[in-house]
Amino acid sequence: MSEQIHTGEMTAGQAHAAAHGEAEHSHAGAHAGGHMVGYGTYFMVWLGLVALTAVTVTIAGIQLGSLTLLTAMLIASVKTALVGYHFMHIKYDNKIIKVFILVCLVIFLTFWILTFSDLSFR
Amino acid sequence: MANGTLAKDVSYLEYEGKHKGLAGWLLSVDHKRIGLMYLMGIMIFFFVAMTLGVLMRLEMLSPGETIMKPATYNSVFTLHGVIMVFLFIIPAIPAVFGNFMLPIQIGAKDVAFPRLNLFSWYLYMIGAILAIVSLFTGGGAADTGWTFYVPYSIRSAQNVSMTTLAAFVLGFSSIVTGLNFVVTIHRLRAPGMTWFRMPLFVWGLYATSWIQVLATPVIGITLALIMLERFMGIGVFDPALGGDPILYQHLFWIYSHPAVYIMILPAMGVVSEILPTFARKDIFGYKQIAISSLGIALIGYLVWGHHMFVSGMSDTSRIVFSLLTFLVAIPTGVKIFNWVATLYKGSIKFSAPLYYVLGFIFIFSIGGLTGLVLGALATDIHVTDTYFVVAHFHYVMFGGMGIMFFATMHYWFPKLFGKMYNEKIAIIACTVIIVGFNVLYFPFFIMGYMGMPRRYYDYLPQFQGWHILSTIGSWILVSGIVFMFGNLLYALLKGPKAPMNPWGGTTLEWKVPSPPPLENFDEIPVVTGGPYVHDKQTYIMHPGKEGIKANGGTKTVNQEAAL
Numbered sequence: 001m002s003e004q005i006h007t008g009e010m011t012a013g014q015a016h017a018a019a020h021g022e023a024e025h026s027h028a029g030a031h032a033g034g035h036m037v038g039y040g041t042y043f044m045v046w047l048g049l050v051a052l053t054a055v056t057v058t059i060a061g062i063q064l065g066s067l068t069l070l071t072a073m074l075i076a077s078v079k080t081a082l083v084g085y086h087f088m089h090i091k092y093d094n095k096i097i098k099v100f101i102l103v104c105l106v107i108f109l110t111f112w113i114l115t116f117s118d119l120s121f122r
Numbered sequence: 123m124a125n126g127t128l129a130k131d132v133s134y135l136e137y138e139g140k141h142k143g144l145a146g147w148l149l150s151v152d153h154k155r156i157g158l159m160y161l162m163g164i165m166i167f168f169f170v171a172m173t174l175g176v177l178m179r180l181e182m183l184s185p186g187e188t189i190m191k192p193a194t195y196n197s198v199f200t201l202h203g204v205i206m207v208f209l210f211i212i213p214a215i216p217a218v219f220g221n222f223m224l225p226i227q228i229g230a231k232d233v234a235f236p237r238l239n240l241f242s243w244y245l246y247m248i249g250a251i252l253a254i255v256s257l258f259t260g261g262g263a264a265d266t267g268w269t270f271y272v273p274y275s276i277r278s279a280q281n282v283s284m285t286t287l288a289a290f291v292l293g294f295s296s297i298v299t300g301l302n303f304v305v306t307i308h309r310l311r312a313p314g315m316t317w318f319r320m321p322l323f324v325w326g327l328y329a330t331s332w333i334q335v336l337a338t339p340v341i342g343i344t345l346a347l348i349m350l351e352r353f354m355g356i357g358v359f360d361p362a363l364g365g366d367p368i369l370y371q372h373l374f375w376i377y378s379h380p381a382v383y384i385m386i387l388p389a390m391g392v393v394s395e396i397l398p399t400f401a402r403k404d405i406f407g408y409k410q411i412a413i414s415s416l417g418i419a420l421i422g423y424l425v426w427g428h429h430m431f432v433s434g435m436s437d438t439s440r441i442v443f444s445l446l447t448f449l450v451a452i453p454t455g456v457k458i459f460n461w462v463a464t465l466y467k468g469s470i471k472f473s474a475p476l477y478y479v480l481g482f483i484f485i486f487s488i489g490g491l492t493g494l495v496l497g498a499l500a501t502d503i504h505v506t507d508t509y510f511v512v513a514h515f516h517y518v519m520f521g522g523m524g525i526m527f528f529a530t531m532h533y534w535f536p537k538l539f540g541k542m543y544n545e546k547i548a549i550i551a552c553t554v555i556i557v558g559f560n561v562l563y564f565p566f567f568i569m570g571y572m573g574m575p576r577r578y579y580d581y582l583p584q585f586q587g588w589h590i591l592s593t594i595g596s597w598i599l600v601s602g603i604v605f606m607f608g609n610l611l612y613a614l615l616k617g618p619k620a621p622m623n624p625w626g627g628t629t630l631e632w633k634v635p636s637p638p639p640l641e642n643f644d645e646i647p648v649v650t651g652g653p654y655v656h657d658k659q660t661y662i663m664h665p666g667k668e669g670i671k672a673n674g675g676t677k678t679v680n681q682e683a684a685l
Contacts, residue, residue: 096308107336107423114424114442115372121436 203268229312300334326391401468489517510570554602562595
């Protein structure tokens, strides 16, 4: 179960190499492992998160009616995006990872909209 | 290879590595051994849940008390549901046959994360043990039904907490397996195996795995919230604390409706494997079937509200969910028509797996069409929470996934164990099972339409005739199942040796020995065509020996094959 292999688009040469147990480094294997990000960026993102938290708390005290929940969710979404993009290094990840995350977000949003289509019209 | 035997010279059943005996199984990261360990666990729980089902039918033989008290009956139907759904139907085909066949069908030596694979089996067993322990501890077995609806599940004095914890742990097992399969399918396909050259079983597993990864966390969080409600009274669901019980139903069905597709999509994948093999013909509409799996998975996400039409949901939601529910019939219809078209003008060989598949198409069509009765708002109100619903989901779950599990057992049994079973007995058992199934569950449709409520311990005398008929059906069905497993067990012990390709299948698992060696292939094969081509070879099993250039070729395998 040692060496593991390839995608459907490999060349015959690669196939042969893989079949003989040589190390396989797929073209899609690039990742964010070695990427350096300065402290300045992290600090700015952190400041942004703190500021958005302050906005959330402030808005919670204002009577916005049915918009209260929507506003809170929008701010939380921006914060989640900041954390994911910078702290979790999605910014430097492969396109396929970004696509997967986007699919998950769209599905989550769909769950949310359909559930609230009940609550809002009940 | 401590004993000097090369892994490719012996089958995975005989191979002895670092660990021997029982440890050689319990610590094995070989996908085939893990698949068989799942099979062992799943079969045990299937028989337990089947026994509970038979006891329920015995209780319903006459009105009033027959063999058990009302409270026992509540626990028995809860456990029957929890064990069947979480321990048998959801994991059966993906965890057993997905684990065993997926890497072989895509030309890989194992799944992407073998250790994680073993870990998911342990999670499954821990969840199962918790479910069993919950029977005998903390005030008795849960009595909420497998849906754990609030507010009753919050207030019940029975051991609901441990049963939900069991389902929570089982959910993690499911997520880990799904993740493993998604990565395996993306990263470990053999050279030349493009997306549209993958066997349709792999497509079914791919769609299923995405549902497992994306939907299962929702049930995990929801069940955790029930525990928080029970222990801390946080008030998310309990209306007495300002919570919303309908929110629980939303969250529960956001997972549990897609879970129906976790159950059925791999089963549909196996149908698409068996039909071309026994019709001796390429499958009709390969791409349409492959994409319809994704279509079912996608639309299946959006229809959960049809379980809640009478729960007090808004009218707008009811209309939206009803419309979306009808849309699922489209990709499902695509599959059914393509399967039937595959048989048309085929050179059909009637073997046991094909009998099961034909039974599946018949039964699943009834299950699917009665789903439309439940998906339409007006008719749903008449039959909600009656035996009609119970009949519908048994036709879909047992008639769909259960019958296909039996079909899969018969189709891949020679590959799993290297033994052949008695086909005549297998066909007789199949006939008995399909007859028994219909005698057991068809009366449910009639009783439900007449107004017999589900989960009731007692009933009016006018239903007794149908209940007696149904109970007789359960005896026929169980006889068929025992007969079938007896035949397979006998084959396992004393059956003749199976050849490499007993059915004339065209996919990769039929190109390796029965049972396969530890690492499946001597050399990773090269794929040059579609999976169901009968009149020419679409795999190069030893590319090194057969002239595929060793080094530096700039042409892709696809181009090479076209030359």
